[in-house]
Amino acid sequence: NAGVTQTPKFRVLKTGQSMTLLCAQDMNHEYMYWYRQDPGMGLRLIHYSVGEGTTAKGEVPDGYNVSRLKKQNFLLGLESAAPSQTSVYFCASSYSGGLIPRYTFGSGTRLTVV
Amino acid sequence: DQQVKQNSPSLSVQEGRISILNCDYTNSMFDYFLWYKKYPAEGPTFLISISSIKDKNEDGRFTVFLNKSAKHLSLHIVPSQPGDSAVYFCAVHTGGFKTIFGAGTRLFVKA
16 A cells, blocks of 8 residues: 655755656545645645646746646656746545545655755 | 744653644634654655644644644643654645645753
């Protein structure tokens, strides 16, 4: 029972480099999310998706792009990394039914931009 | 401007005693409130929730209390165990697809 898997777990980038973070879930969840966690600021929503082929902006979308070509995968891209994007990134998924969406999170990707 | 505030960055409690984690929110229109627990090097995991039509929800050692007039949420853990040592995030589901998280409180339970 893998749940939500994020790759890679750690990455160091130089300013201006690009990379893609991969999130995969095996629970057949419709909804998927990308959050970043920074000290003292909690989890902030970057982008989310309500189904295959759909994406939408969250609270802090600038500098990131996403794609959901397959239901089970949600990719987060950084086109030109900046030191301000140093953070821990969490992917989450949730069931589309019910009143309260309970998120299943991946274990995170720690990204450092130097 | 944080809509969900956890004003205590950390809390230390003796094993067997009660742990009380607090959370304040700004919008009286919020519908559902959740607590997530996070261990180091892991993602947050859902712990317990409460809807705005209730003022208490209990699940084993964990109880969440909601005071709508004060816009205040609290999580009680009784009795506290060393395995409860983690970061606890308060979260509010605002409708649609948006959940807002607090900054978290790190709980230390001493044996």
